[in-house]
Amino acid sequence: MSGLSNEVxxxxxxxxxxxxxxxxxxxxxxTAPIKSLPCKYFYDQQGMALFEQICGxxxxxxxxxxTAILKNRAAQIIExxxxxxxxxxxxxxxxxxxRFLIESCLARQKALTYYAIDIxxxxxxxxxxxxxxxxxxxxxxGLVGEFADGLSxxxxxxxEPRLVAFLxxxxxxxxxxxxxxxxxxxxxxxxxEDQFLLGVDLLKAPAMLEAAYDDSQGITAQFNLNxxxxxxxxxxxxxxxxxxxxxxVFNREHSRIEMHLVSLRDQRVRIGDLGLDIDFRQGxxxxxxxxxxxxxxxxxxxxxxxxxxxxxxxxxxxxxFCLFLVS
Ligand code: AVJ
Numbered sequence: 001m002s003g004l005s006n007e008v009x010x011x012x013x014x015x016x017x018x019x020x021x022x023x024x025x026x027x028x029x030x031t032a033p034i035k036s037l038p039c040k041y042f043y044d045q046q047g048m049a050l051f052e053q054i055c056g057x058x059x060x061x062x063x064x065x066x067t068a069i070l071k072n073r074a075a076q077i078i079e080x081x082x083x084x085x086x087x088x089x090x091x092x093x094x095x096x097x098x099r100f101l102i103e104s105c106l107a108r109q110k111a112l113t114y115y116a117i118d119i120x121x122x123x124x125x126x127x128x129x130x131x132x133x134x135x136x137x138x139x140x141x142g143l144v145g146e147f148a149d150g151l152s153x154x155x156x157x158x159x160e161p162r163l164v165a166f167l168x169x170x171x172x173x174x175x176x177x178x179x180x181x182x183x184x185x186x187x188x189x190x191x192x193e194d195q196f197l198l199g200v201d202l203l204k205a206p207a208m209l210e211a212a213y214d215d216s217q218g219i220t221a222q223f224n225l226n227x228x229x230x231x232x233x234x235x236x237x238x239x240x241x242x243x244x245x246x247x248x249v250f251n252r253e254h255s256r257i258e259m260h261l262v263s264l265r266d267q268r269v270r271i272g273d274l275g276l277d278i279d280f281r282q283g284x285x286x287x288x289x290x291x292x293x294x295x296x297x298x299x300x301x302x303x304x305x306x307x308x309x310x311x312x313x314x315x316x317x318x319x320x321f322c323l324f325l326v327s
Contacts, residue, residue, distance in 0.1 A: 006132040008124050010142040011153075023235060023274055030271075030278050030286070037227055039173055039259075039289040044230050050223040057219060059211040062169055065321040066199050067097055070167075073314045074100035077325055078108065080311055082161040082193050086113040088154060090147050090166040095127025097167055101197075106137055113158070117143045117150030147182070151189035161193040169201040169321070172256075172291040183306035196308070196326040202319055203293040206250035213248035213257050213291070221246035224259050224288055236272030243267060247285065256292045260285035296322055 022041060029036045043051065055063040070077075078085070078101065085105055089098055098114065105112045112135075116124050121144045128140055143150040154162065164186070174182060186196060213220055224246045228239040244261045251258050263280035270277055294302075299322075300310050308326045315322040 006136055006138070008128060008132065008140045008142055010121055010144060026231060026235060026271070027274050027276060031276070034287065035278075035280075035284065036287040041230065042223065042227055042289070044226075044234075046229070047223060047226050050219060050226060053219050054215070054223060057215045057217065059215045060220075061208075061212060061320055062201050065316045065318075066167060066169070066323070067100075069314050069316055069321065069323055070097050070100040073323070074104040075107070077101065077197065077312075077314065077323070078104040078163075080325060081163050081195050084109055084160050086115065086158055086160050086162050088115045088117065088151075088162050088164040090117050090150075090164065091168065091170050094168070095124075095131055098165070099127070099131060101163070101165065102131060102135070102138060106135055111137045111139070113139045113141060113160075115141045115143055115150070115154060115158070117145065117147055119144070119146060148185045148189070151185065155189050155191070161191070161195075163195050163197060164190065165197040165199075167197070167199040167323075169199055169291070171198060172201055172293065173289065174292070175290075179302060180306070183303070183308065187307055192327075194327075195311070198299075198303075198324045198326060200294055200299050200322050200324065201291070202315070202322055203255060203295045203298075204320060206252070209250050209257050209293065210248055213259060214246065218246075220248065220259075224261060227288055228261065231271065235274060238270050238272070240267075244286075254290070254292070255294070255298075256290045258287060259289040259291075260287050299324065 025038055025041070029038060054060050087098070087101055087105060102112060102114060116128070121142065124140060124142050132138055132140055143153060151164070171179065190196065225241050225244060228237070228241055228244060231237040232239055243264045245264055247260045247262050249258055250256070262285045263282060265282045267280050268277050269280065296313065303310060303324070303326055310324055310326055312325040313322055314325070
């Protein structure tokens with residue numbers, strides 16, 4: 001073996017400013033008649049650690065079920081893709097899940113490039129480095145930027161056919177407009193030989209959904225409240241976390257889990273860095289997240305509306321979660 005280590009290479013393809021503006025976004029969201037906070041701000045260092053914990057909770061079946069589907073079906077998924085493939089993952093590459101796709105590719109081809117597109121650098125976790133050590137035939141490239149920019153970079157830099165994976169039901173955070181925009185970009189950037197793998201949490205009994213977002217150990221509550229702690233840390237706010245309570249409810253009309261933070265009393269909160277006072281009535285909520293749930297048919301019709309054709313579905317026996325392989 002040569003002394004060269006097989007390391008992750010990061011390419012910054014940020015064309016537009018992806019700089020997030022926490023202050024401005026928070027000001028807008030908390031001064032609106034219905035208060036909210038953008039769910040992307042959950043994921044500071046503490047938030048990411050709490051989300052990791054959520055993924056291992058007994059009630060949070062999503063990660064476990066999706067991982068099991070990938071474990072059992074990765075070979076079949078890869079079989080349906082063209083040979084000499086490269087693998088693209090949208091969002092921070094979670095190596096536990098991608099491992100199965102990577103292993104199936106490498107059982108079939110000599111070498112593989114694995115691209116992870118994420119707006120924050122370092123999206124590839126330590127597991128990715130572990131994979132690189134196990135598989136010298138593997139190359140990992142982190143692309144730092146928006147999905148659209150990452151995909152367009154790849155259409156000029158990667159000639160080989162690609163399997164683009166968007167896992168973890170992250171699409172659940174998208175509004176219908178977000179989905180329309182996202183599918184439009186995908187259609188522009190994917191070539192006919194490319195395929196798309198989408199992980200979707202399926203519509204099911206509300207009690208089971210609500211338990212997944214309101215676990216008995218209170219980890220999801222901590223995750224939700226951490227967004228207020230973050231405003232305290234980063235914007236000099238004085239939220240008293242003991243005066244807000246986590247709430248997760250299934251909204252049937254919109255087919256989504258909603259996460260809220262409920263103010264337990266009338267109170268005024270100061271956000272020092274913004275020079276802003278926010279008043280809360282007792283029972284008033286900050287709407288922090290929507291997680292849309294789809295029936296198979298509904299997701300397939302959304303995809304069809306955007307010119308995508310479902311090649312294959314891979315669900316668990318209880319139809320809790322579904323992976324769609326799409327061209
Ligand atoms: C990261 C959007 C897939 O909706 O299940 C988990 C986020 N929020 N528990 C989800 C989340 C509360 C998660 N996604």
